[in-house]
Amino acid sequence: MLAVALLLASCGKDDLNSLVDQAKQQAMAGGEAVAKSVDQSLDQAAEQLAGTKEVLNLAGDMQLTLGEPLSTSACYARVVSIGGGRPNVLQLTSYRDKSQESFPSVFVQAVVTGDSISAISGQTVEAELFAQRESNGPVLFTDAGQTVTLKVAQVEGQTATIEVVGGQLRDSQSGGEVPAQGVFHAVWESTE
């Protein structure tokens, strides 16, 4: 556990979630005798994660199951109002902008009726979702004419919890469909 905590200080954000996951799995596998020390280590890991995310200016996270689990260390939400009679668009990304993209990477886009995160609180919307676990790897995506259903479950200040209620994604590698589930803990980004 100490090793995990030490590693956290030096690793990048891509690795942080997987290390936390490893720690969680070890905790679940271990007996009660080690539970306390594991909890302490997890707390340290979480602190390190929060610190590192702060350094990297990351916020939010995505906890998804797209066939298999997929987590990201950041989740940004924005609503773009195009104007001119065109709809408003909710975007969720695992990166602040494409120059800072890392993997796994996720992009979600949905047409919404509100023009801010608070205005869409409680709405259920149909979205397109794209995810790629590694650079140049297979892509999971909503096929032509398909969507995943999202519910904007909770909005508090500049953060929102958005649940994936249901939907299927196409797996580019297998050609098959996988179910989409999970939750986005998104931080609101202004488009201005």
Place this chain on the structure above:
Amino acid sequence: MLIHTDSSTVLPYFCNISIRHGLAVGLVRAVLLIPLFITPSTASANPNHRDVHVGMAVHGEQAKVLQARIHGLYDEALKSTQRIIEMTAKGDLAKVNPQLFISARVPAGQGARLSEQLRLLGEPAGPDYELRCNRLLQVSGPPLNQYITFPTSQKYIDGLRQKLAKQAPARANVVGRLEQLIQQQKWEAAEKMLDDALVLIYTDTTFFHSSETAVILKPFEQVTAAIRTAMLNKRRQIAAQLLAERRQKLAFDLPGLVQQVSAAADSIGATGTFDPDGQPLSGPQTLTMLAGRWDEAHASAIRVMAIDWARHANGYDSAAGYDAAAAYDPSLVGEVAAPATSDSASPLSQEYAKFTAAMIGGIVRLIDADAQRLPAAEIESRHAEYLAALSPISGQLADRQALSAFSAALDRLAAKSPALGLQVKYYGEATNELLRWRQRAAEAMARAATGDARPIEQQMYDATVSRPPDYTGLFPQVNADRRYPALLASSPQILEPALPNLVGQTITASDVTRLAGNSKYAIARYQLRTYVNTPAPMDTAGQVAELKADLFVAESQPPLTLAAAAAIHSAERGDFDAVGGEIVGAHLEGVITRFASLPTAAAWMLPLDRLPDEWPQQPSLNQVLMRFDVQPTWVQHRCFFQRIGPPANAQAAHNGGAQRVQ
């Protein structure tokens, strides 16, 4: 250039023999009309999967009848040789009529000699026919050597010896008359008389050892050398002149077009219209007009480049027409950097690169000039019109700098209306990432669909690389430079064994653009000496509708960025990043011929800002490329992927439109 032949130069001796061995028609025609390079036209194709013995196409009008004549000789020799081989295989060599050997070997020798004339005209068919005819002579050699050992053959050969001995005075007479013609410098007449005489001699000496034939030919040595040298020089002069004239006729005034763009920008800035032909055009209409002119300039430059290859391959002098140092308005050229050309690039390539940069710069200047003049109320509609005009141009440019320059100009135009400027900004934010992820998904789907399929250029290389000693192909076995496939053997020898590794194989090809207009064909652009024809259009209507919906585009709501407009435009017309499918046809073409005779509608086989400037050293006529016909099983657009069912082209036959590249 026709020779008016005196009938007295034709000895009865020649005519009788000619008629007897089946060369009558060709010889009589030759007697009547022996032009230096004959002019009527005949249709031609290229060696292909259906018939490897089809002749390679020629690009010059002057070469067409000459090619037809050589092909006739080749065809006669081929059929006779095939019959000899068949009979030999059956053990019936002794039963072969001696005329069959004559009609196998005499036309082959004649074809090989005449092929030099195609070579002088810069025709790749020339070296191919030479290789073909020599191959036939090589193939019929061993059966002939065996045939002459048969007792019945010896009797026949003895008869020929007696005949030739009797004809010695007539031959001496011919030599004398040839000397007279040479003295009078009547070269064409001399050549015709010489050729007729030689055909007869070769006919009667077909079964002789070469040393015995040499004795009979000895009296002709000096006149032959004199006539051949004189006619070679004459043909070289004429061919150089013909090619220079074609080049001059084809050459496009590139600086003139740039000046027109510049004038258009000035006029649009001053009055809002440009009036090149008595009909005022708006800025976007002017762009569409200029794009058409650019297409013409592009096709012309490609053809001229190929004519230059043909000229340089024969060592003909350079001709003026394009200039690496041509002066273009620096303010236009400065907008985007000219595409890089190598130090060894031809003056034409270097000038075309500058021309391209100037055209892009001129278009940007035109949009900016319009933006300066337009009132805010007209900006929105004009912005949409410019997007519609620029989308087709953008799709034909390889240089991404141009798109950035166009987009920046459109942004400056939109900014003249603060409301539209904001809309464009937010529209970009709402669509750019979606476009990027759509492309990523499409690429991933294509990667998965590719499986074991190889890129077309790899498939061609694998099928045609030499495998000594059994197969000589387009590439040497060792140290092959994959950029330069060439005829290392005759085209039928190369193509026939390669076909099982080509036709029926699954491949991928990239950069697919539908030919101009509503063509029923699309083309995977030329690269590494390959290009691919596919049927068009593909049924992607559902994907296009989804894409438009994703980009918030409707009848009354056009796209607001060039990226979105170009994506929709390319999807609607059937341009794809890649295609996968089965090869259903393969064709071998001379590089020079392909580009020298390129139809304007097919010039998109190269991006508008590129020329096929591919020879760092001296070009040669035996350089080839391959065209493949592919039935797609999937297509990858920049924004989507779609599998294509077998009957994808069921409707294509009814579409009409522009031509397939053939």
